[in-house]
Amino acid sequence: MRFSNSHLAEKSHHDHHLQRERWAWFGPLLRSFLGITAIVSFSFFFFFSSLTPPNPFLVLRPKLLGLQSVHDPIASPPKEKRRCNLFKGNWVKDVKRAAMYTNWSCPTIPESKNCFKQGRKDMDFVNWRWKPDECELPRFDSMAFLHLLRGKKLAFIGDSVARNHMESLLCILSQVETPEDVYKDSEDRFRRWYFPKSEVTLMMLWTKFLVAGEERVVNGTGTGVFDLQFDKLDDGWTRHLPDIDYAVFSNGHWFFRVMYLHEGTNITNCVYCSDPNVTNHDPDFALKMAFRAAFKYVNDCKSCGKLVTFVRTFSPSHFENGVWNTGGYCNRTGPSSAKDINLESFDWKMREVQIEEIEKVKREGETRRFEVIDVTMAMMMRADGHPGEFWGNKWMKGYNDCVHWCLPGPIDAWNDFLMALITKDS
Ligand SMILES: *[C@@H]1O[C@H](CO)[C@@H](O)[C@H](O)[C@H]1NC(C)=O
Ligand SMILES: *[C@@H]1O[C@H](CO)[C@@H](O)[C@H](O)[C@H]1NC(C)=O
Ligand SMILES: *[C@@H]1O[C@H](CO)[C@@H](O)[C@H](O)[C@H]1NC(C)=O
Ligand SMILES: *[C@@H]1O[C@H](CO)[C@@H](O)[C@H](O)[C@H]1NC(C)=O
Ligand SMILES: *[C@@H]1O[C@H](CO)[C@@H](O)[C@H](O)[C@H]1NC(C)=O
Secondary structure (H helix, E strand, C coil), X not given: CCCCCCHHHHHHHHHHHHHHHHCCCCCCCCCCCCHHHHHHHHHHHHHHHHHCCCCCHHHHHHHHHHXXXXXXXXXXXXXXXXXXXXXXXXXXXXXXXXXXXCCCCCCCCCHHHCCCCCCCCCCHHHCEEEEECCCCCCCCCHHHHHHHCCCCEEEEEECHHHHHHHHHHHHHHHCCCCCEEEEXXXXXXXXXXXXXXXXXXXXXXXXXXXXXXXXXEECCEEEEEEEEEEEEECHHHHCCHHHCCEEEECCCHHHCCEEEEEECCEEEEEECCCCCCCEEECHHHHHHHHHHHHHHHHHHCCCCCCCEEEEECCCCCCCECCCXXXXXXXXXXXXXXXXHCCCCCHHHHHHHXXXXXXXXXXXXXXXXXXXXXXXXXXXHCCHHHCCECCCCCHHHCCCCECCCCCCCCHHHHHHHHHHHHHHCCC
16 A cells, blocks of 8 residues: 555645645644663763853764773674664564653644544554664663753754754653743744753744745735745744754645746746746756755854754655645554665655765865765654644644644654764764
C-alpha cells in the first residue's frame, strides 16, 4: 500500500490547509541516557565556558570535543560507528520505553495535536523507537540539552509542522523545567517560550515560503494564487536571525499551490499555472529555489556569527483512499517497514531538493555549520502518527488531519535526532 499522494492531491489538500490555518489551526502551542561520563564531559564544558564569559560556543567546542572523545558515546562514537547513518533504519517496538511525556504531564499540547484527548483510542503507536541500521539513536536527554543550550536561543523557522516540532520539544523539556510563555503574536504564529533556570529560549518564527510570498487578493478575497519573490526573504524570520544560536529550517506544505515565481521584475516560472509565457513546474522546483535563497542568506549573514543551522527535511502526509476533501483518512495503528516505503514518491522528491541545496552550500563553502535532520524516510513509515479524525475541529467534521503529528507520537524522535546532531563531532 502506497501512502503518498499525487501532486494534485497534495495541492488540493494544501489549499484546504490554508483555510484551516485561517481557522486558528495552530491552537495555543525523558529522562537521561548520556550517563555519568557525559555529565563529566558537560561539566568540563561549563568549566571552560565559565572561564570565557561571552561563551563563544563554536570556538570552544573543538577543545571540548577533544575531552569528550574519551568519554562521550554521542559526541565521539568509535571510528567504525562514526559513519552510521542515523536516518536509515526501522521502527522497532519498545513497550518498556514510555513516551517522554503524556497529555497530563505536558499542559502545552495544542488541542489539535492532543489526539488522546480528542478521542483516539489506539495507543500502541507511541510504543516504537527509531533504530538506525548500524547504531543506536541515543534518547533525548532534557537535562543535558538545557545545560548545553544554556543562555541560547533555538528557533524553529517554517510552517505549522515546524510548530508541531517545537511543541514536541517544549513538552519534552517541560518535564524537567517549567517554561514561561513569553510571547505570542495576535495570530499565534510567532511564539516564544523561556526556561528561566537554564535561560534557554525556544522560538517559533512562522513563514510559509521562507522567501517573501503573498497571496493575490481580489475584492478582499484570497484567490489561492501566490506570488513568490526569490530575491527577497521573509523578514518575519530574517530580522531575528542575528539573535539566534540554533535555527531549524523546514517547509514544504505551502508549496502545493498555484504560484508565480518572481526574479526581479520578471515572472519566468510558475507552479501549477498554464500561462503561455511562463514555464510551469512542480512544487519541488519552488521549494528548491526557496531553500537556495534562504541558505544563501544564512551563509552570507555577517551579523549571524554564532548561528548553527539545521534543515529538517520534508515531513510526508498520509491520506489513504482519497484526499483531504474526498474522505481520505489515516487510521493505521502501527508503522510500516523500510521495505514498504516508496522512494519514487513526491515526498521523497521534496526531501531530495532540500538535501541538494544543503550540499550545494557545503560544496561552495559554508561559513557556518549546516546540518540535516533527515526525517523523511522515518516518517514515511508512520502513517499511524497523525491525528487523523482526532484533531478536535468542530467546524470541519469528516475531514482528517494526515499532515501534522500527534503529541506524544513519532514526531518526538525528531528531537532525538536534533540532540544527536547538536552534540556530535563535526
Ligand atoms: C488525556 O487523554 C485522555 C484520554 O487518553 C483524556 O481522557 C484526557 O482528557 C486527556 N487529558 C488532558 C489534560 O488533555
Ligand atoms: C470586484 O468588485 C467589482 C465591483 O464590485 C466587480 O465589478 C468585479 O467584477 C469584482 N471582481 C471579481 C474578480 O470578482
Ligand atoms: C528579466 O528579463 C529581461 C529581458 O528578458 C532580462 O534581460 C533580465 O535579465 C531579466 N531579469 C532577471 C532578474 O531575470
Ligand atoms: C507573452 O508573449 C507574447 C508573444 O511573445 C507577448 O505578446 C505577450 O505580451 C506576453 N505576455 C505576457 C503576460 O508577458
Ligand atoms: C479505517 O477507516 C476505514 C474507513 O472508515 C475503515 O474501512 C477501516 O476499517 C479503518 N481501519 C482501521 C484499522 O480502523
